[in-house]
Amino acid sequence: MKFIQSLENVVTPANGWAATLGAAVAPAFQYFYGNDRRDILVVMLFMIALDWVTGIYAAKKDNTYSSEYGLSRLPRTLFLVALPALANLLDRVMGTPGFLFYGVTFGLIYHTWTSLTANAHRAGWPMPKSIVNLVGSEIKAKAERAARKETK
Structure with a gap:
């Protein structure tokens, strides 16, 4: 239970947006460079x-x-x-x-x-x-x- 509670600090909207942005940018970065x-x-x-x-x-x-x-x-x-x-x-x-x-x-x-x-x-x-x-x-x-x- 303590493990799941500690995930509350990791699973945030800001982290979700950052992960989404990273997932979108990484392939473009690979394509261009x-x-x-x-x-x-x-x-x-x-x-x-x-x-x-x-x-x-x-x-x-x-x-x-x-x-x-x-x-x-x-x-x-x-x-x-x-x-x-x-x-x-x-x-x-x-x-x-x-x-x-x-x-x-x-x-x-x-x-x-x-x-x-x-x-x-x-x-x-x-x-x-x-x-x-x-x-x-x-x-x-x-x-x-x-x-x-x-x-x-």
């Missing part, structure tokens, strides 16, 4: 999240942050998340086993890594000199963009 690709997508999403965090801190440090600029980053993020799905669908159409998917996804991960590293440097967070040298062109581009934004 392919099977067994969660790990690489989690890496990419984690990198995008870190890019947002470092970008916000860098923009606040050099006084170029605005909510308008932050909101304009949403379509860019949706585009970055959609590209691997498109590449996966093209792989299926062309019969290539993940060639485009992994190429696009790793390219986006590298691009996002350089962006978040440059943002972290702009925010004043400690970075190894070798990493700063590796992403020097991105740091320079972001600094120039921030300077242009300040003059407006």
Whole structure:
């Protein structure tokens, strides 16, 4: 009897909706991104999240942050998340086993890594000199963009 009473906390309308949503989203996720690709997508999403965090801190440090600029980053993020799905669908159409998917996804991960590293440097967070040298062109581009934004 105690076991059934403990289920009252688990079997709630909110949990039912969450389970239904998960059951509906999981097949769509598999369809768009392919099977067994969660790990690489989690890496990419984690990198995008870190890019947002470092970008916000860098923009606040050099006084170029605005909510308008932050909101304009949403379509860019949706585009970055959609590209691997498109590449996966093209792989299926062309019969290539993940060639485009992994190429696009790793390219986006590298691009996002350089962006978040440059943002972290702009925010004043400690970075190894070798990493700063590796992403020097991105740091320079972001600094120039921030300077242009300040003059407006």
